Structure formats: C-alpha cells, structure tokens
Amino acid sequence: MTKTAYHHGDLRAELLRAAADQIAAEGVAAVSLRALAQRVGVSHAAPAHHFGNRQGLLTALAVEGFELLDAEMRAAAGDFRDVALAYIRFAREHPGHFDVMYRHDLLRADDERLIAARTRSGEALRAGVTELGVAPHDRRATQLAAWSLVHGFCALWREGALTNSQLGGDDPEELARRMVGAIEFVGATTP
Incomplete structure (x- = not known):
C-alpha cells in the first residue's frame, strides 16, 4: 500500500x-x-x-481548524464586527472543523499544537473586542460575551435551530450581519 x-x-x-x-x-x-x-x-x-488513533486525528483536525480560523479573523482585523463575521463565516465554510474544535472530550487537550493554535485564534477575537474601546475593568466579561454571541450563533445555525425559527431567516449571512451590527457593549466608548 x-x-x-x-x-x-x-x-x-x-x-x-x-x-x-x-x-x-x-x-x-x-x-x-x-x-x-x-x-x-x-x-x-x-x-x-x-x-x-481517532483522538489524534480529531486533534489534528481541530489544530487545522484553529489555524484556519485565526487566518480568517486576522484577515478581517480591526473592527470587532468584521472579526465576528469572519468567525461566523469560518464556521459556515468549515463545519467539519468547527464541530470538533471545542469538543475537549474528543481531543488530546494537552496537545501543545492544539493549545497554541487555540490561543492564537482567541487573540484575534479578543483584539477585536479591545478595538471597541471597552473599559479595562469590563474587558474580560465583554470578550466572553462577544465569543458567546458569535459562537452561539454558529452553533444554533449548525444545529439547525434557526430553521423555521421566528428569529431565523432565509439568509444566514444577512442574519449574522444584522445581529453583529446591532451589538452595543456595556462599557464601550463610542468609536
């Protein structure tokens, strides 16, 4: 062979x-x-x-996913809304990666490549939140809220929860743009 x-x-x-x-x-x-x-x-x-083994395969797939996500978000660098849309676009274009990246039960959580790739991709989203002008004492909570918002949208879309939902729509890209455009963070100054 x-x-x-x-x-x-x-x-x-x-x-x-x-x-x-x-x-x-x-x-x-x-x-x-x-x-x-x-x-x-x-x-x-x-x-x-x-x-x-299977866990090694899924870990390698997650590493690749975090690297792709990082590149996507860094290409959109700057405004949080653009970075958030890049995160959502990644999940839509790479659903196989997205489905395993945060599944610690399937991965080698102590894999150094996984930890490094996850950390780098997280920095891009956190930097986008920093660009909003969030007060330093609110930054961590705001970063978690931002990540929860975009990741939650991706999970709802991937799981089909937006289909036939009063909150959903025919065009997930447009729905994501409207959702991200409506973001106003507590503690943010006017950019």
Whole structure:
C-alpha cells in the first residue's frame, strides 16, 4: 500500500480533508480510522501511521481548524464586527472543523499544537473586542460575551435551530450581519 500513499501526494492533508467532509455531512460519530482509510483508498494502517488513533486525528483536525480560523479573523482585523463575521463565516465554510474544535472530550487537550493554535485564534477575537474601546475593568466579561454571541450563533445555525425559527431567516449571512451590527457593549466608548 505504500505506492497508494504516494499516489495521494500529501496523504495527511487528504485524510484531514476527508474527515472534515465526513463530519460536516454525517457528524463526528461517523468518523473512524478504518472508514476514513477506505474512503481515501489507502491501507487501514495509513491513518494510524499519521495520527495514532481517532483522538489524534480529531486533534489534528481541530489544530487545522484553529489555524484556519485565526487566518480568517486576522484577515478581517480591526473592527470587532468584521472579526465576528469572519468567525461566523469560518464556521459556515468549515463545519467539519468547527464541530470538533471545542469538543475537549474528543481531543488530546494537552496537545501543545492544539493549545497554541487555540490561543492564537482567541487573540484575534479578543483584539477585536479591545478595538471597541471597552473599559479595562469590563474587558474580560465583554470578550466572553462577544465569543458567546458569535459562537452561539454558529452553533444554533449548525444545529439547525434557526430553521423555521421566528428569529431565523432565509439568509444566514444577512442574519449574522444584522445581529453583529446591532451589538452595543456595556462599557464601550463610542468609536
């Protein structure tokens, strides 16, 4: 099967892409190393060679997700509203990653790459809140409120809770823009 692995070029990246696609379509419970190997067309041992086990695979997927999220939010740098929309856009465009990134029960929580990637991505959202001019004594609470707002919206959208809801709408992007545009934080000065 070594030849098959070479055929795929970057097998590790291909396995992560296939896992993200499967999670987005079928949920995280559907992912197994054996099924993933079959899906990609490699030996059953190939995913274990790259990730060790399912937890290693999901941890690598979460690391990749945090790196993608960080890049998305930094590209929108500055105004919190733009950073918040970047967070929401990431969750919509990468649902397979989003579904595992905060699932500590599925991940190697002590993985140094995971901790570093999570910390970097969090800095971008916290910096966006700082740009709002929030008073220093309110900053942590406001950062938590901001994260809860955007992550909660993403979770509600991903779980289908906005479908046929009086608070939902046909266009989740427009709904997100309106929600983020309505934000006024206690303790913020007028920008």
